[in-house]
Amino acid sequence: MRVLLALGGNAMTSPDGRARPEDQIAAAEVAMRGVADLVARGMDVVVTHGNGPQVGNLLVKNEIAAAVVPPVPLDWCGAQTQATLGFVLMNALDAALRARGVDRRSATLVTRTRVDPQDPGFVRPTKPIGRYLPKEEAVVLVEHGETWEDRGERGWRRVVASPEPLEIVDATAIDALVGAGFVVVANGGGGIPVVRGADGGLAGVEAVIDKDLGAALLARSVHADVLVVATDVPHAVLRFGTPEAEPLGGVTVARLRALAAEGHFASGSMAPKVDAVCRFVEAGGTRAVISNLDHIVDAVAGRAGTVVTPG
Numbered sequence: 001m002r003v004l005l006a007l008g009g010n011a012m013t014s015p016d017g018r019a020r021p022e023d024q025i026a027a028a029e030v031a032m033r034g035v036a037d038l039v040a041r042g043m044d045v046v047v048t049h050g051n052g053p054q055v056g057n058l059l060v061k062n063e064i065a066a067a068v069v070p071p072v073p074l075d076w077c078g079a080q081t082q083a084t085l086g087f088v089l090m091n092a093l094d095a096a097l098r099a100r101g102v103d104r105r106s107a108t109l110v111t112r113t114r115v116d117p118q119d120p121g122f123v124r125p126t127k128p129i130g131r132y133l134p135k136e137e138a139v140v141l142v143e144h145g146e147t148w149e150d151r152g153e154r155g156w157r158r159v160v161a162s163p164e165p166l167e168i169v170d171a172t173a174i175d176a177l178v179g180a181g182f183v184v185v186a187n188g189g190g191g192i193p194v195v196r197g198a199d200g201g202l203a204g205v206e207a208v209i210d211k212d213l214g215a216a217l218l219a220r221s222v223h224a225d226v227l228v229v230a231t232d233v234p235h236a237v238l239r240f241g242t243p244e245a246e247p248l249g250g251v252t253v254a255r256l257r258a259l260a261a262e263g264h265f266a267s268g269s270m271a272p273k274v275d276a277v278c279r280f281v282e283a284g285g286t287r288a289v290i291s292n293l294d295h296i297v298d299a300v301a302g303r304a305g306t307v308v309t310p311g
Contacts, residue, residue, distance in 0.1 A: 189211055224280075229291075
């Protein structure tokens, strides 16, 4: 069985949200125990992950140094965090596999995701990233070509495009590594957004790809049987935050789409995960699951979490 495991950004930080190096290393050790359990059971695993806190840290450095050195482009931030988090995850996974007596190698692939240069998001960027700044600091970054908006009392905030992912450019390489026996970490943060020019060449763009939609596309592209979106709750929940809250177990993709249309899932958190698992199953995946890492083995088997099936 081939499993695509998508780790949320909170899986790479401490429980209170801190993202110091030691926090990220400790979080990776916890996350990779579940991956090692899957590998020990003979499964092929591809891991993808969020990178929001890590890119956020780089953006702060950009802002502080903007008057001295040019800011690093957002696509470069994505590439840097893919490599750094891949390194941390591989070290943690290698240790977890050794503890289980499993001889399996890991690899990280810095991964590009193609988007449409005509995507509407590039015309009017709406995805907020980074921290709020006072106007005088934001103006310096605007002069470097960034788009910032006045958000009232809280200050100014940067906005970027969040285009639809169309193609995992490096999927063939990921597939080859898995076929050669590697556990692969790839497509972190939804992938480095790139566009193809008239000459066929690729160039990075200032954008953020939704990590969950990127995971769904990656899962299809590397022929995964199961997609597991790991989050900090054991299930998706209907009527979340109300006395009538109800954990959602097994569900068909049609029913889950209907529940989403009724507004059960928050747009900034659970809704993209629901969309991602639906896309994967609709494209022919065996099943997709939303759950937490504590139940990862049972989630892959379809015995835990919100398990989405074709019908």
